[in-house]
Amino acid sequence: MSCGSRSTFEVKTTGFYPCVRVDAAGSGVVSRAGGLLLTDAVRTSGLGAELSRALAPWRKPLVRHDPAKIVCDLAVALALGGDCLADIAVLRGEPAVFGLVASDPTVSRTIDALAGDAERVLKAIGTARAAARARVWALAGQHAPDAGIDADSPIVIDTDATLLTAHSDKQGAAPTFKRGYGFHPLWAFVDHGADGTGEPLAVMLRPGNAGSNTAADHIAVVRDALKQLPSWRPGTRPGRKVLIRADSAGCTHDFLDWVAVSQRMSYSVGFTLPDDFDQVLPRIPKRAWTPAYDAGGKVRDGAWVADVTGLLNLSTWPKGMRVIARKERPHPGAQLRITDIDGHRVTAFATNTARGQLADLELRHRRRARAEDRIRVAKDTGLTNLPLHEFTQNQIWCAIVSLACELTAWMQMLAFTSDNHTGHEARRWEPKRLRLRLFSTAARIAHTGRRIIVHLARDGAWTDLLLTAITRLRQLAVPG
Numbered sequence: 001m002s003c004g005s006r007s008t009f010e011v012k013t014t015g016f017y018p019c020v021r022v023d024a025a026g027s028g029v030v031s032r033a034g035g036l037l038l039t040d041a042v043r044t045s046g047l048g049a050e051l052s053r054a055l056a057p058w059r060k061p062l063v064r065h066d067p068a069k070i071v072c073d074l075a076v077a078l079a080l081g082g083d084c085l086a087d088i089a090v091l092r093g094e095p096a097v098f099g100l101v102a103s104d105p106t107v108s109r110t111i112d113a114l115a116g117d118a119e120r121v122l123k124a125i126g127t128a129r130a131a132a133r134a135r136v137w138a139l140a141g142q143h144a145p146d147a148g149i150d151a152d153s154p155i156v157i158d159t160d161a162t163l164l165t166a167h168s169d170k171q172g173a174a175p176t177f178k179r180g181y182g183f184h185p186l187w188a189f190v191d192h193g194a195d196g197t198g199e200p201l202a203v204m205l206r207p208g209n210a211g212s213n214t215a216a217d218h219i220a221v222v223r224d225a226l227k228q229l230p231s232w233r234p235g236t237r238p239g240r241k242v243l244i245r246a247d248s249a250g251c252t253h254d255f256l257d258w259v260a261v262s263q264r265m266s267y268s269v270g271f272t273l274p275d276d277f278d279q280v281l282p283r284i285p286k287r288a289w290t291p292a293y294d295a296g297g298k299v300r301d302g303a304w305v306a307d308v309t310g311l312l313n314l315s316t317w318p319k320g321m322r323v324i325a326r327k328e329r330p331h332p333g334a335q336l337r338i339t340d341i342d343g344h345r346v347t348a349f350a351t352n353t354a355r356g357q358l359a360d361l362e363l364r365h366r367r368r369a370r371a372e373d374r375i376r377v378a379k380d381t382g383l384t385n386l387p388l389h390e391f392t393q394n395q396i397w398c399a400i401v402s403l404a405c406e407l408t409a410w411m412q413m414l415a416f417t418s419d420n421h422t423g424h425e426a427r428r429w430e431p432k433r434l435r436l437r438l439f440s441t442a443a444r445i446a447h448t449g450r451r452i453i454v455h456l457a458r459d460g461a462w463t464d465l466l467l468t469a470i471t472r473l474r475q476l477a478v479p480g
Helices: 033-045 047-054 069-080 085-090 104-115 118-143 215-227 253-262 279-283 358-383 393-417 430-441 464-477
Strands: 157-160 181-183 186-191 197-204 242-246 267-269 290-293 300-306 322-328 345-353 443-448 452-454
Touching: 033 118, 033 393, 033 452, 047 069, 047 118, 047 253, 069 085, 069 104, 069 215, 069 358, 085 104, 104 118, 104 393, 118 215, 118 393, 157 215, 157 358, 186 215, 186 358, 186 393, 197 215, 197 393, 215 242, 215 253, 215 345, 242 253, 242 358, 253 267, 253 452, 267 358, 290 358, 300 358, 300 443, 322 358, 345 358, 358 393, 393 464, 430 464, 452 464
Parallel strands: 157 242, 242 267
Antiparallel strands: 157 186, 186 197, 267 345, 290 300, 300 322, 322 345, 443 452
């Protein structure tokens, strides 16, 4: 196909874009060479080997495709932008990069087989994930989420739920509180801090009508999340080195009793002020209000925080609970609520952290919003629409989404940081930007004897970054 009679290398000079001749004569070309970042992350983390061992009971004799390879392939496909089983075809079309990839019927049969024993399979996948995570965090050193943690600087686990719309009658789907129809999964993420992103630790797929503040669900998800931490040991209490953050859905007596009393962890959860708090607010002395901080840790004009613990009846809550209120002038154009007082919006959170400036504790709690970023990433990595019909099938799908998000986060943690500096800004890129700039990089394949060489474009805008990242991952990879 051409635009006139010009040769392949000649272009017309009119119009916004060059008009070039197009044919199908190319060979040895791969369109997603950047996917090597993900396959190298599988190798470096040891995830492939761990999954192969964990899923061995579900591998039938004489089969060509290891269920673990199929699960890894699906996770990589989701990380590259897929959102259904059939999108594994993206990998199948690039065997030089992704190896032997199962056919669509084989993938479907494998997911059905795993879903038939979902409880055991999910436990096995969780075991493999925990082992791979321990290796990644050990390799990350000072950049790992658990580096240098203590009671004053704990590792942070965020819990949050989200709504997923079901566009057909799927098993377990139910009406939601927002008058939709679908599912209401509850997630737990570990926060990587300001210099990184985050990674999922646990997910519980629930019907759309599941309660947002169900204590049993929060306990189950956090319990599963703790098992993913390298420091976790059966029968031990995490203690104050772990901070649980949640919105007001996590502020229930049963949940906080389990967190603070049973497990002795720290917490920071949204707190709903009593209806008569508008009568309490004027009794707070002006000197009790201190300036609040913005996201960068600087004093924010028009926002203040105060400890209001002594003005509330907290006798039924766990001992040591503090309630810190924040009042601020709403941004221009915001609609005031009936509970807003004197033109100020008042919110509060509860914590059992005894030390620290009020503004610092309030800023730490507001950074819980990063969990919403993690959910957005998960939805951009296959979570938006659960593609399967059976509930157990979609539980397996959620586990694969978790793997895809983890592979991306682990790759960024290891490939874009070093011992000498904090790293490249790509450490914080979300999937859309990674796909546009790195994963979609094209290259030419060359075969030399038994070796396969991927030639990246010499003058590519992101070639140096991609090559450096791949090199670093391979330096960390398990030999063999």
